[in-house]
Amino acid sequence: MDMNQYLDIFIEESKEHLQSMNQILLQMENDTEEISKLNEIFRIAHTLKGMSSTMGYNNLAQLTHEMESALHLVRSGELKMSSGIIDLLFLCFDELDKYITEIEGSGTEGENTSQEIVKKLEDLRLNGINERTVETKYSIENNKLGIELNEYVHSVIKKALQQELNAYFVKITLDSKCMLKSARAYIIINSLEKLTEIVHSNPSIEDIEDERFDLSFELIVITKSDNKILERELKSISEIENIEITSLEENYSIKNVENNDISINDSLEDDGVTENVIASKSDEGKSKKAKTGKTVRVDIDRLDNLMNLVSELIIIKTRLEDIDDSGNGQSMHEAIEYLERITTSLHDAVMKVRMVPIERVFNRFPRMVRDLAKDLGKEISLIMSGEETEVDRTVIDEIGDPLIHLIRNSIDHGVEEPEVRLMAGKPKNGTVKLIAYPDGNSVVIEVEDDGKGIDIEKVKAKGIERGLITLQQSQIMDDSEAINLLFNPGFSTVNKITDISGRGVGLDVVKTKIESLGGVVEVDNRKGEGTKFIIRLPLTLAIIQALLINVGPEKYAIPLNTIKEITTISADTIRKVQNNEVVLYRNNTLPILRLSNLLQVDANHQDSDDYIVVIVKKGEKTAGIIVDHLIGQQEIVIKSLGKYLSNVKAIAGATILGNGSVALIVDTNSFFRG
Structure with missing residues (x-):
């Protein structure tokens, strides 16, 4: 029997089961005595075992079987539930998630047999669990390099070595006569990034770019290439005095201090440091990728409504054919009005079919917050609301990464350490809120923390240091303009950027992604209270x-959602300030843009005394666009321009009008950049 026909269903249902398992494990951390939650984990493991056995995924089935056996002992009272067992179950969850991801990508469960975790589950059944075995402690033997690495980098190195990749310590010393150290370092790093993934830098990449280093810097890289290839590549670059490349496999052995089998969590989800290299390695010899499609689960009532509307379309089609034969003009007019009502309802129904709860994205964050808070030694509660808010499936697929950046920044650099919070008169436990709600034709998502907020003066100082603003500009700019500096690529106000995040690092990615979805990002900052x-x-x-x-x-x-209002202005009221046209409108300065100049089109308004101005908005900012004529409001279907025209300035796409002609869609967000 060909099981591929059931692959999409298997993947979809497995993801739902894993999502439930993740939520239950997070709840069990707070209440290990709750037997109903334990029973639910047992049921999920049992279901996954049956599903994977049916599909022929034997390694996945073996892992879930061992989970089931271990959980049975806890249910029967032979083992007492503890934080150690929960940590082990989290390891199992990560392993199951890897299996499903591999199956979704290739149709096979890959070569991973999960023997380490299976053995831990067997040991749990036979010997119980020692709480100390779940701690991730490390010793470094034979460390001749004299460098300090955090747990995260250890995890990446170990993962790479397990995947038979090479891990190297690279030390570069520049020539003492080198005039532009940062430029030379950039060339070196850029050359290495073609062959490797850089997982550690001393000093940080930002410090190197800002020339805050002497003549040497150190890197740790993961690569498929050997050291001779790296050395050859580096020797082709001038102004380098010395190159040291040392294999970490030969100089390090990273092992558990307690000398037992519980080791680090190998899951590198959301970090993606070695994913590109590891993925390319594992792709060698991979079988042909199985075909899996994106799916949306739809309420049957919505489908019934859709069917009824299609039935009405068929009826009106027959009616129009009869009118065509009789030539009755009044009946034709009535039929067209009826058809318009049906198509509007049909559009609404189709949109509802495409809508999915934002809960799909939100559900991944409680685990992420839990892990990051543990790593940073902070106590943080995640409060979520509005998970039932519905958005288009396309938005769901794209919004995850920006939210990850924002939540990580809040946890790492927004919320203070417990002792700092107590000194500031705040509760020891920090809070991050993730809220979604509909607002007209938009969906609003808020990420809020009760941390220290953004230091505006520090942001301005950094902006001056990087040459983004002058001292004079910093003195007259308001807080919102200063905060916008954070969205510049690589902008950060912290002295030391961690492996988790840096305030500002990644915010340019957030802004770019949100604007590509037709949205905007705003910041509400309260110094000392949160962001x-x-x-x-x-x-x-x-x-x-x-x-x-x-x-x-x-x-x-x-x-329409970018338009604030439409007005007319007199040509003689326009003034030029620093070579830019502005007008005083309602006691505020309104920048004026001529769409004909931006799009390089001959306009008809050049000799007019009065101009038609469409005032567009982005957050609190506004600008007036001069146009020739207003045609009217219309519902349009957005069509992509394709990858070759995707970078055309000021154009977001195109639409086909009723007469078959094409109209380009103006990207008003582009008028506010820079």
Whole structure:
């Protein structure tokens, strides 16, 4: 029997079971005595065992079988539930998640047999568990290099060596006559990144880029290449006095202090440091990728509504055919109105079918917060609300990474250490809130912490140091303008960037991703009290309300959710300030942009006394766009321009109008960049 036809169902149901397991394990940490939660974990393991056996995934089935056997002893009272057992179950969860990810990508469970974790489960059944065995302690033997690495880098190195990759310590010493150290270091790092993944840098990459180092710097890299290839690549670069490349496998042995089998959590989820190299290694000889599709689970009532609307479409089609034969103009008009109502309802129904709860994204974060808080020695509670808020499936697929960046920043650099919080009169336990709610045609997601907030003066000082603003500009800019500096690539106010995050590092990625989805990011900062990042996204990316306008002979569409108002202004009220056109509008300075100049189109308004101005917004900022004529509001279907035209400035896509002509969609966000 060909089981591939059931692959999508297996993957979808397995993901749901793992999601439930993750949530239950997090709850069990707070209440190890709750027997109902233990029974639920047992049931999930039993179900996964049966499903994987049926599909022929024997390694996955063996792991879940051992989980089931170990959990049976806890249920029967022969073993007492403890934090050590919960940590072991988390290891099992990570391993199961790896299996499902591998199956989704290749259709096979790969070569991993999970023997280490299976043995730990067997030992648990036979000998119980020693609480000390779940601690991740390390010793470094034969360390001749004299460098200090944190637990995260240890984990990456061990993972790489297990995957038969090479891990090297690289020390570069530049020539004493080198004039531009940072530029030379950039060339070196760029050359290494073509062959390796850099997992550790001393000093940090940011310090190297800012030339805050002497003549030498040290890197730890993971690669498929051997040291001779790296050395050859580096020797081709001038102004290098000395190159040292040392294999970590030969100089290190990383092992558990207690000399037992519980070792570090090998899961590198969300960190992605060695994923590219490891993935390319494991792809060698991989079987043809199985075909798996994206799926959306739909309530049957929504499908019934969709079927009813399609039935009405068939009825109106027959009615139109009959009217065509009779030539009755009044009946035709009525039929078209009826058809318009049906198509609007059909559109709403299809949109609801595409909508999924944002809970799908939110559910991954409690585990992430738990792990990060443990790593950092902080006590942090994650409060989530609005998980039932629905957004388009496309948005769901894209919003995860930006939220990961924001939550990590809140945990690492927003929320203070427990002792610092107590000294500031705050509760020892920090809080991160993740809230979603609908707001008109948008969905709002807020990431809020009760930490120390953003130090505005420190941000300004960093902006001056990096040459982004002048001292004079820093003195007149308001807080919101200063906070916007954080969204510059690589901008950070911390002196030492951790492996988890750096305040500002990654925020440029957040901004770029959100704007590519047609959304905006705003920041509400309260120094000493906390920071709130507000993401505003459109409900759907496929069909939107837009204002159609003319500029010269061309038609353009401006998304309605970006328009604040439409007005007319007199040509003689426009003034030039620093070569930019502005007008005083409602006691505020309004920048004026001529769409004809931005899009390089001949306009018809050049000799007019009054201009039609569409005022667009992005957060608190506004700008006025001069157009020739207003055509009217219309519902449009967004079409991509394709990868070759994806970088065209000021254009977000295109739409096909009723007469078959094409209108380009204006990207108003681009008017506010820089």
